[in-house]
Structures are given as structure tokens and as C-alpha cells.
Amino acid sequence: MNILWDFDGTLFDTYPAYTKMFKQVLGDQVNSEKIYEQLKISFSHAIRFFNLTEKQIEEMDQLKNNIHPSEMIPFEGVEEVLQFANKNVIMTHKDRKGVMGILDHYGWVNYFADIVTSDHGFPRKPHTAAYDYLHQNHHIDLAIGDRELDLIPAKDLGIQTCIFQNEQINADYYLSNYHDFFKVVVEK
CATH class of the missing domain: 1.10.40 (Ribonucleotide Reductase Protein R1; domain 1)
Structure with missing residues (x-):
């Protein structure tokens, strides 16, 4: 995945x-x-x-x-999902320096095959350009986000979606915590 x-x-x-x-x-x-x-x-x-x-x-x-x-604490259980995935990519409006500083701090840089940040110059979410770029290069199966803004581009590209800690948003999967990922997403 x-x-x-x-x-x-x-x-x-x-x-x-x-x-x-x-x-x-x-x-x-x-x-x-x-x-x-x-x-x-x-x-x-x-x-x-x-x-x-x-x-x-x-x-x-x-x-x-x-x-x-x-001060930027990873959510409990997310590392197990990162380890499970065949490939992980990030799409964020955060700048590369900020993202890399946090990933370096936790030793997580190698979990990600690609990281698209504000430095890449893609239009902001919900525009599909950055998601399309990542999908074309990495064949994305699932997009995970905590806001509707994170899922709109994935839906527009036909990618399955998972909303995290926000059940008011329409998504293919809902997670309140990452410990449930395997029974909610993988076993379905």
C-alpha cells in the first residue's frame, strides 16, 4: 500500500x-x-x-x-503504519526546512520516498496538482489527512481517502487513532 x-x-x-x-x-x-x-x-x-x-x-x-x-509530537501508532506501507509520501503546505527538521528529530526521514512542501511551488490544497504529481510518480493507494482540504484532491483523482480524528468529513475510512488502522483499512 x-x-x-x-x-x-x-x-x-x-x-x-x-x-x-x-x-x-x-x-x-x-x-x-x-x-x-x-x-x-x-x-x-x-x-x-x-x-x-x-x-x-x-x-x-x-x-x-x-x-x-x-513540541511536534507524532501521533501514537503512526510509526507502525509508516513501517507497514510499501511507500509513504507527504504533501504539506509547510516549508521543507520545517518538515525535515521534525522528521530528522524523530529519525523518520527514511520512511518517505517523496516529500512535497510549499517550496515546490504547487498550488495550495485543494488543487490537485501536487497530489497528481505524487500519484503519477508513486501510484498512491490511500490519502490520509485530518481536514476535508486534505482529501478533496485525492477524491478528485480517484484515490481512496482516510480521515483522521474528524468524523464530520466524508471519507472512505475513518480513524480516531492509528492503532485501528489495520482493522479499519487493511482488513476491509
Whole structure:
């Protein structure tokens, strides 16, 4: 099985670190739950939703660059799925330096045959270009993501989809945790 992975919120639980960062910039005027909810739509959506000023966006960029990879924790059980797959690829809006820093920290670089980041210049999700590139080169069987935005391109290309920790999204498979991957996806 060849799997296309989203990064933030799918392989790694990055939202708590990002929520903390937004909270630091916004202060007590917004609660953490509201920030987390908006981040689950997308990082750029949260910036627009909270109407951040240029100065606040610059502060966010500095804080983001200072997040240590140890604050980006892999989801429990995801490594077993990575080991199971014949081939893993990543498609993320994150930059390559950030992705590689986290993967290096956990010793996971060799799990991935290809990693498409914002540095590649593909249009942002839900555009299919990056997914099509990965599918053409790696014959993707399954796309896993935590948001609808992660699955739309896969659906458009006829790739099976798996939503992680978000049952409100229409997908071929639903996972609340990666320990269930083998009975939910593999055994079906």
C-alpha cells in the first residue's frame, strides 16, 4: 500500500504548539479552544479569522521558527503504519526546512520516498496538482489527512481517502487513532 500523508494534524500533533503560539500573540481576548478550532480549518484561515495585523503575523513567524521539533509530537501508532506501507509520501503546505527538521528529530526521514512542501511551488490544497504529481510518480493507494482540504484532491483523482480524528468529513475510512488502522483499512 502506497500512502500519501498530510503532515500537520495527521502525522504530527502540531496544533497544540500552534495554538499556544496564537494564544501568545492574541493574549487573553481569545480562548484556546476557539484558536484550535480555526487552526483545524487551516493555519492561513486562522490568521484571517483572527484578523492578525502585519506586526502580529511577523511575531507569529518568529515564534513558529522557534518551535522545537520536540513540541511536534507524532501521533501514537503512526510509526507502525509508516513501517507497514510499501511507500509513504507527504504533501504539506509547510516549508521543507520545517518538515525535515521534525522528521530528522524523530529519525523518520527514511520512511518517505517523496516529500512535497510549499517550496515546490504547487498550488495550495485543494488543487490537485501536487497530489497528481505524487500519484503519477508513486501510484498512491490511500490519502490520509485530518481536514476535508486534505482529501478533496485525492477524491478528485480517484484515490481512496482516510480521515483522521474528524468524523464530520466524508471519507472512505475513518480513524480516531492509528492503532485501528489495520482493522479499519487493511482488513476491509
